Amino acid sequence: MNPKFRNNIGICVPEIIFPSKDVDLTKWACVACDQYTSQPDYWNKVEEIVGDAPSTLRLMLPEIYLEKEGEAERIIAIRKAMNDYMANGIVENKGESFVFTRRTVDGKTRNGLVVALDLECYDYSKGSTTLIRATEGTIVERIPPRLKIREGAPLELPHILVLIDDENKTVIEPIASQLDKIEQLYDFDLMMGGGHAEGWLIKDEDMIAGIIKALSGLVDPKKYGTEMAPLLFAMGDGNHSFATAKANWEKLKANLTEEERKNHPARYALVELENVHDDGIVFEPIHRVVFNVDSEAFLNSLMDKLAEQNGKCDIKFFACDNCKAKYMKELPEGAHVIPVIIGSKEGYIIVEKPVAQLEVGTLQNALDVLLKATPGASIDYIHGEAVVRELGSKEHNLGFLLPPMEKSAFFRTVVFDGALPRKTFSMGEAHEKRYYLECRKIEK
Numbered sequence: 001m002n003p004k005f006r007n008n009i010g011i012c013v014p015e016i017i018f019p020s021k022d023v024d025l026t027k028w029a030c031v032a033c034d035q036y037t038s039q040p041d042y043w044n045k046v047e048e049i050v051g052d053a054p055s056t057l058r059l060m061l062p063e064i065y066l067e068k069e070g071e072a073e074r075i076i077a078i079r080k081a082m083n084d085y086m087a088n089g090i091v092e093n094k095g096e097s098f099v100f101t102r103r104t105v106d107g108k109t110r111n112g113l114v115v116a117l118d119l120e121c122y123d124y125s126k127g128s129t130t131l132i133r134a135t136e137g138t139i140v141e142r143i144p145p146r147l148k149i150r151e152g153a154p155l156e157l158p159h160i161l162v163l164i165d166d167e168n169k170t171v172i173e174p175i176a177s178q179l180d181k182i183e184q185l186y187d188f189d190l191m192m193g194g195g196h197a198e199g200w201l202i203k204d205e206d207m208i209a210g211i212i213k214a215l216s217g218l219v220d221p222k223k224y225g226t227e228m229a230p231l232l233f234a235m236g237d238g239n240h241s242f243a244t245a246k247a248n249w250e251k252l253k254a255n256l257t258e259e260e261r262k263n264h265p266a267r268y269a270l271v272e273l274e275n276v277h278d279d280g281i282v283f284e285p286i287h288r289v290v291f292n293v294d295s296e297a298f299l300n301s302l303m304d305k306l307a308e309q310n311g312k313c314d315i316k317f318f319a320c321d322n323c324k325a326k327y328m329k330e331l332p333e334g335a336h337v338i339p340v341i342i343g344s345k346e347g348y349i350i351v352e353k354p355v356a357q358l359e360v361g362t363l364q365n366a367l368d369v370l371l372k373a374t375p376g377a378s379i380d381y382i383h384g385e386a387v388v389r390e391l392g393s394k395e396h397n398l399g400f401l402l403p404p405m406e407k408s409a410f411f412r413t414v415v416f417d418g419a420l421p422r423k424t425f426s427m428g429e430a431h432e433k434r435y436y437l438e439c440r441k442i443e444k
């Protein structure tokens with residue numbers, strides 16, 4: 001890496017590898033591999049669209065095929081496609097650069113910056129205080145099957161979205177006013193309702209140095225009102241993919257000298273940075289439905305567990321909206337209210353002095369214990385309220401509605417509570433997730 005770009009915040013300026021001008025980018029770019037995992041029709045349609053054209057579909061394994069028959073053959077084919085694309089000029093090296101991105105989908109536009117992050121600055125274990133952190137609990141059992149894909153692969157493609165807490169918009173947003181001075185790398189429509197993608201290649205050394213300086217300015221141990229280990233980069237999407245890159249690096253570096261470790265390409269992972277304060281980023285709640293339980297008994301046990309974990313806890317069923325509004329108005333500040341659907345009724349679980357910062361934490365901490373202790377019980381994570389109400393009203397089920405997480409509370413919660421409960425929020429629906437575009441070599 002250019003010595004001018006050296007820093008102590010875990011940023012690397014990557015050598016961007018991108019398709020040549022002859023490649024149809026609409027066929028090249030595919031949505032993140034961890035989407036549509038129960039919808040084979042989606043991936044069959046993508047196959048039809050891509051046909052024999054060069055595509056990231058050939059460079060990754062949709063997780064619908066993960067640990068299924070034919071997986072090993074698919075991984076071999078991925079390696080071959082990566083090597084063929086590099087050997088035959090399908091992709092070309094654009095040199096050390098960042099990429100400023102702009103994605104418009106469903107009437108929302110968000111900006112981003114493609115960079116590489118140092119995996120030495122990341123630890124996904126519980127209680128981590130590294131500059132780069134997981135924002136939800138990492139399920140280590142999910143890493144080995146994904147590691148099989150990354151091990152030995154010459155290229156990486158990012159679908160990882162990493163958030164920064166830049167309320168004054170000092171890092172990404174100023175680039176937008178300088179786009180006339182930067183080479184546009186792409187401008188095209190994404191397939192399958194993914195909206196529109198634009199990208200600009202940032203090669204100017206002074207501009208890159210300015211971005212790194214602005215990122216450094218976000219590191220402040222007292223940012224959240226008390227002396228805490230600074231958090232600069234928080235996982236938004238792709239937590240397990242980043243953890244897989246970390247696992248791959250830990251395995252590789254065991255056989256490298258200290259000198260070799262300093263600049264080995266696998267030490268870094270390609271990601272897109274986004275500002276949590278970007279107007280185009282919307283945090284959508286993910287609700288819960290519990291299945292195959294004695295609904296009344298499970299709810300009673302849940303209330304007992306919530307009380308044990310938090311103190312005073314109650315459940316209310318209101319005869320009218322005015323009664324509900326009056327009661328809610330008199331609740332102490334900071335109380336958590338969680339609507340629950342049981343049969344034809346909707347109640348409200350009230351936890352007056354919750355231990356967790358968020359309602360999802362309060363609920364999930366109790367559910368995790370009860371689900372393990374309830375044979376046959378299962379849980380699903382649902383986006384839409386209507387679906388929760390429908391499923392929750394069925395016999396032997398319970399539905400729980402959760403409020404959207406305030407973006408402004410995101411970093412503070414991770415700093416004080418650690419990793420969030422799994423499925424706390426979603427950055428958009430499946431078709432809004434990142435599409436694979438840029439690549440980077442991770443083999444010497």
